[in-house]
Amino acid sequence: MIDREGVEHELEGEVGWSLMEVIREAGLPIEAACGGCCACATCHVYVEPEWLPRLEEPCEDENMMLDEAFEVRDNSRLSCQIRLTEELEGIRVVLAPEF
Amino acid sequence: MSSEPVRTDLVIVGAGPVGLFAVFEAGLLGMSCHLVDNLDRPGGQCAELYPEKPIYDIPAVPVCTGQELVDRLMQQIRPFEPTFHFRQQAERLERIEKGWRVTTSAGTVFEAPAVVIAAGAGSFVPRRMPLPEASSFEDRSLFYVVRRREDFRGRNILVAGGGDSALDWLLELEPLAGELAIVHRRKDFRAKPDSVERMRGLIEAGRIRMHIGQIVGLEGVDGRLKAVRIRNPEGEIRHPCDTVLAFYGLKMELGPIADWGLELEGSHIKVDTATFETNLPGVFAVGDICTYPGKLKLILSGFHETALMSHKAFTYCFPEKRLVFRHTTSSSDLRKKLGVA
The missing domain is CATH 3.50.50.60 (FAD/NAD(P)-binding domain)
Structure with missing residues (x-):
């Protein structure tokens, strides 16, 4: 994960965790105000394009919440909605600006 | 601007689920409450962030939505006739001779022997x-x-x-x-x-x-x-x-509470787990905003915290009275307070 200062962090999580949880458990600055129930947009990340096709499409709830985020791009996702699987080993994301 | 301060037993900052249940626990012990919240209705995050999302970990309620939880809490505390002050933020906390004075952004002034901060992750303010x-x-x-x-x-x-x-x-x-x-x-x-x-x-x-x-x-x-x-x-x-x-949308900010002289750990208020009192005597913190070793941000933990808080707050509100521990099942006095006796 690349933080807002551009520093790269190598994080480890377990299969079944959400990406937000991996980032939060590592003590990195992700607000995740709602605790991961897809009810806010404070765990917004940009997924590096080559990883996008390996993720499931965002659900309508996630899209609705992304409406409240700022600087939303085509590779914007809420990290609480990305579940870790074996296939996602090595996924790279950039933390979106806080606001 | 109101000139005459509102005098009450407890001022509760935050009308989320834990603030609401604090009214119940305080009410059983005979304390009456006024609540302040920046939103326009009770429920805090449950009502604002996830009114329609299901909650599965409320004891004896296998499933309910955020809004249902709020509605049931409102029903449960109705006998204690709490007064709500919405669309305002608790801004200032000052020590007075008999407790504390709380002033809100709308100019409402409260004077109470005890203050309970149940502000969750802070106030909801526009992004x-x-x-x-x-x-x-x-x-x-x-x-x-x-x-x-x-x-x-x-x-x-x-x-x-x-x-x-x-x-x-x-x-x-x-x-x-x-x-x-x-x-x-x-x-x-x-x-x-x-x-x-x-x-x-x-x-x-x-x-x-x-x-x-x-x-x-x-x-x-x-x-x-x-x-x-x-x-x-x-x-x-x-x-x-x-x-x-x-x-x-809205975001949550600790806001003016940060300047009240409370001992903080990050954006959380440190409390004594026997009483949920902060470093300021008579000022309590319960729910997501408080922290202590082992703290979990669960609604059920917040509920527990309000019960212990109420027993200590009682000693500030009624210093001359002795508190007898009772259950709602067996106490006719408590049932009278609940309006069912």
Whole structure:
């Protein structure tokens, strides 16, 4: 994960965790105000394009919440909605600006 | 501004689930409560962030939504007749001879022997536009809330957002605005379907212009907006307007509580787990805002915390009385308080 200062962090999580949880458990600055129930947009990340096709499409709830985020791009996702699987080993994301 | 302070036993800062249950626990011990909340209704995060999401970990309630939990708590505390003070933030806390004085952003003043902070992750405040130039336009050309509709008469308004607040205000200001436009990041709106339909009608009639895209820049001088730059999939466009109403939802901020002299750990208040008292005697913290070794941010933990808090708060409210521990099942006195005896 690349933080807002551009520093790269190598994080480890377990299969079944959400990406937000991996980032939060590592003590990195992700607000995740709602605790991961897809009810806010404070765990917004940009997924590096080559990883996008390996993720499931965002659900309508996630899209609705992304409406409240700022600087939303085509590779914007809420990290609480990305579940870790074996296939996602090595996924790279950039933390979106806080606001 | 109210001149006469409200005198009560407990002032509860925050009307989320834990603040509401504090009314119950305090009520059983004969303490009456006033609650302050920046939202316009009870429930805190449950009502604001996830009213329709299911909760599965409330003891003896296998499943209920956020809003149902709030409704049931409101029903449960009704016998204790709490008084709510909505749309205001607890701003100042001062020591007085017999306890504490709390002053809100609306000028309401409370005096009470004890104060309970049940403020969750803080107050809900509108999200600001995260552009460096935004602050120079705020309150002159860029607004996050509408205080007086009349202030917007004749203005050329761009509304940003796709939720209910954005569409409600778009439609509400339509009769009095000059030119009117909306910018939203995609063509689907999450607002109520009938609002979306009314908006689409006005777009077709040529009354409202619609931009799909995101605001990336504000142009103007001395806080007077001239145009907004919008990035859309094709590139960037310039939309001339003098007013932007931005509705990007709400965020939570600890706010003035941070300056009350409380011992904090990050943005959480440290408490004694026997009493949930803070470093200030007679000031308590319960629910998500408090921290102690092993703290879990669970609603059920917050409920437990209010029971212990109430027993200590009692000693501030009724220093001359002795407290006898009782259960609601067996105590006729408690049942009388609940209005069931």
